[in-house]
Amino acid sequence: MSIKKIITYLLVIMLICYGIGFTIISLTGGFKGNFNISYKNKETYNNLDQEKIEKIDTISQISIDILGCDINIIPEDREDVKAHFYGNATATFKPELETKINGKELLIFIKRPKSYSIFNSDLKLDVSVPKNYKENIDIDSSSGNIKIQNELTLNNLFIDVSSANVSLKDLNIKNLKYDSSSGSLIGESIVTDSTFIDVSSGSVELNNFTGDLKGDSSSGTIEVDYNIFDNNIELDTSSGNVNIGLPDDSKFYLDAECSSGNIECDFPIVVRGKHEDNTLRGTVGNDKNKIKIDTSSGNITILKN
Structure with missing residues (x-):
């Protein structure tokens, strides 16, 4: 034809x-459909100050579903969970803090109508949890920043955000999952068994990091600095640089490929097979640990700390 x-x-x-x-x-x-919300319906709600306290004896997961609000997770010497919601907002509804226990799950959310809009806000949600809480936390948020910056040990930490910045520090997590459509993740002194990142637009920076790392990124830089390395890395990016910092004594098999960009490795590497443009495959020491990085547009750099 x-x-x-x-x-x-x-x-x-x-x-x-x-x-x-x-x-x-x-x-x-x-x-x-409810695509247009009249500006005539908006009101300003000043000095919102709401608090909920729930027992945590039988709770194995804390789920937070909040839009347009900064979230701060605070470990404290306590036996329950306290959610404190406060600030000001201009919206088509009055934000109301709600909590609900569903089996072994504690839900923390803002009650809102099906059709709504938040035009402006400085709302904040502080969730105080026991220091000895070691189960799961699941956060779903947009247009608000998330901060967890105190020593906390968890089984699972799942964060799903859009248009939000996330800051994590001094955490020990078995499984960390970070899903973002826009925004940045900055992590400091995080120890994990495994970490998965899925970023459509934004940057990831992990310093003094430990754990297996796997993920995808369509746009943005990924920078990971390991203090101790005995792990596997698998990253696939469409656009953006990937920088991995490793200790001097690290041993690994490297499989790096970029369609457009440069590949640099500070470590002496024994190249396997036929060398091809825009690829670097070989062994540093031994191949117990694997580093596989594939990027369409961007540089790949493996650095010595």
């Missing part, structure tokens, strides 16, 4: 789709 015929068929299909869409809009009076 010729290119002209293919283009003609595509144009006909497009016109038919437009015609069907126009007919549906004409017959139904248009789409009636």
Whole structure:
């Protein structure tokens, strides 16, 4: 089939789709979804100050679902969980803090209507947890920053955010999962068994990090600095630089490939097989640990600390 015929068929299909869409809009009076929220409905709520306290005896997961609010997780000498919600907001509804226990899960969320909008806010949520709480925390948030910066040991920490910056410090976590559509993750002194990152736009910086690392990034830099390295790394990025800092005595098999960019390795490496442009495959010491990095556009750098 010729290119002209293919283009003609595509144009006909497009016109038919437009015609069907126009007919549906004409017959139904248009789409009636909740896409537009009237500015007339907005109000300003000043000095919001709400608090909830829940027992944690049977709780194995704390789930936080908050939009447009900074979240601070605070380990304390306590036997329960305290959620403190405060600040000011201009919105089409009055934000109300709610908690609910569902089996072994404690839910912390803001009660809101199906159709709503927050125009401006400096809202904050402080969640105080027992220092000896060692189970799971799951945070789902957008348009607000997240901070966990005190010594805390957890089984799982899952963070799913959009348009938010996350700061983590002095944490010991079995499984860390970070999913972000826009924003940055800065971690300091984090020990994990395994960490998974999925970033569509934003940067990741992990200093004094320990653990297996796996993840994907479509845009943004990834910088990871290991204090002790006896792990595996597997990263796939579309756009952005990947910088990995390792101790001098690190041993690993490196499989690095970039479609557009440079690959640099500070370690003496024994290259395996035939060397190809934009690839570097070989062994440093032994191949017990694996480092696999694939980037479409960006530089790959393996540094000595």
